[in-house]
Amino acid sequence: MPTAKANLVSGSRQSPVLQPVSIGCLKEVPAVNVARGCSFGCVYCYARSYRHAPAGGEVYLYANLVEQLCGELDSPRRRKPWPRYVSFNTSTDSFQPFEELLEISYGAMKALLERGIGVSLLTKGWIPSEFLDLFASHPANVFVKIGLNSLREDLHQLYEPGAASPEQRLDNLRRLERAGIRRSVRIDPLVPGISDGVEDLQALFRALARLEIRDVSLSYLILRPAILGQMRRELPLSHSRLIESRYAGSPLDRVAASSCTQLLPSGWREGFYRRIEALGAAEGIQVEICRCKNPDLSVGLCDLEGRAAFRAATSGGAGQLSLFRRASV
Ligand code: SF4
Numbered sequence: 001m002p003t004a005k006a007n008l009v010s011g012s013r014q015s016p017v018l019q020p021v022s023i024g025c026l027k028e029v030p031a032v033n034v035a036r037g038c039s040f041g042c043v044y045c046y047a048r049s050y051r052h053a054p055a056g057g058e059v060y061l062y063a064n065l066v067e068q069l070c071g072e073l074d075s076p077r078r079r080k081p082w083p084r085y086v087s088f089n090t091s092t093d094s095f096q097p098f099e100e101l102l103e104i105s106y107g108a109m110k111a112l113l114e115r116g117i118g119v120s121l122l123t124k125g126w127i128p129s130e131f132l133d134l135f136a137s138h139p140a141n142v143f144v145k146i147g148l149n150s151l152r153e154d155l156h157q158l159y160e161p162g163a164a165s166p167e168q169r170l171d172n173l174r175r176l177e178r179a180g181i182r183r184s185v186r187i188d189p190l191v192p193g194i195s196d197g198v199e200d201l202q203a204l205f206r207a208l209a210r211l212e213i214r215d216v217s218l219s220y221l222i223l224r225p226a227i228l229g230q231m232r233r234e235l236p237l238s239h240s241r242l243i244e245s246r247y248a249g250s251p252l253d254r255v256a257a258s259s260c261t262q263l264l265p266s267g268w269r270e271g272f273y274r275r276i277e278a279l280g281a282a283e284g285i286q287v288e289i290c291r292c293k294n295p296d297l298s299v300g301l302c303d304l305e306g307r308a309a310f311r312a313a314t315s316g317g318a319g320q321l322s323l324f325r326r327a328s329v
Contacts, residue, residue: 006039006041006058007056008101009058010100011063012062013065013068017062017072018086029083029087029120032069032086033091033092034094034105035060035092036053036060037092038096040093040125040162041161043158043231044159044191044221044230044231045230046227047092048226059098059101061098063100066107073111073115073117082117084117085117087120088108088109088122089123093125094108094109094125095125095131095164096162102128105131106134109134113135113141113142116141118141119142120143120145121145122146122147122186123147124146124160124169126171127172127175127176133179135179136181139180142181143183143184144176144181144183144184145183146169146183146184146186148170148185149191149195150166150195150204151166151203151204155194155195158235158236173208173213174211185216187218188219189221190220191221192221193243194239198275198279201276201279205279209284216288217287217288218288219290219293222263224261224262247264249265250265269297
């Protein structure tokens with residue numbers, strides 16, 4: 001297991017654990033974040049600029065999170081029915097390699113699954129086998145997306161320095177498949193001029209096809225002032241200048257709950273998405289473009305949190321194939 005470089009600070013959670021999310025496709029699905037801050041330190045992370053995000057790469061762990069979550073679910077004063085499923089990791093990652101954090105992640109997921117509530121998660125961490133055993137006991141109620149933008153180790157070190165290596169994330173996919181757990185891959189963000197080279201994408205799709213991944217969701221980077229600042233501080237000048245030049249002149253927009261975002265020019269994006277879809281299709285992989293992050297393009301819904309999977313499970317039609325159908329909502 002990799003070790004985390006950040007400091008872990010233990011505290012207690014005062015506000016409700018189940019929180020609404022403002023991101024388009026996750027709206028109406030409550031989210032759980034087991035900590036504030038994230039040791040993975042992705043250079044493109046929007047959550048690092050949140051008002052309450054800890055400075056200096058610290059991670060604040062909510063030591064009472066499981067107890068509080070159970071209290072919220074089982075409170076006699078609770079008016080709402082339990083959610084069908086809960087989304088993990090909208091602003092941190094449950095699989096950061098700190099023992100205390102992993103224990104809390106495990107406890108929270110177990111508490112939900114034991115109540116018949118589904119767990120949907122996106123991670124760039126390495127998933128310990130105890131979690132796979134837990135998920136395997138509730139296969140219809142778990143959906144895991146692995147975030148993987150490139151197989152290149154140099155880009156991993158620069159862009160996601162604390163996250164699991166690309167090989168470890170491929171290993172997650174392998175072990176999830178063996179454990180019978182529904183899984184998919186999210187390639188997001190693709191960084192223009194950096195991680196979208198044809199050969200790199202072909203290598204990634206080929207590796208995913210070998211693991212029988214048939215469906216990925218994908219989007220280019222959405223630039224915000226805070227992300228640009230992180231890139232200028234943390235990337236080599238040649239990278240940050242190249243990225244900046246690709247977005248130069250793009251108007252400010254309102255995308256994914258933020259009013260200060262810049263998208264790549266739409267014509268450029270559309271052309272590249274088409275080429276990437278063709279690269280995926282050559283390996284038998286369907287590429288779904290994230291609609292929330294491309295509201296100006298007519299693209300499908302990428303189903304970030306596995307809505308289709310949970311709907312299929314609810315209607316008694318759970319099965320691997322139903323996961324891979326393009327969502328119709
Ligand atoms: S894993 Fe997610 S939450 Fe953690 S730093 Fe990377 S983008 Fe941010």
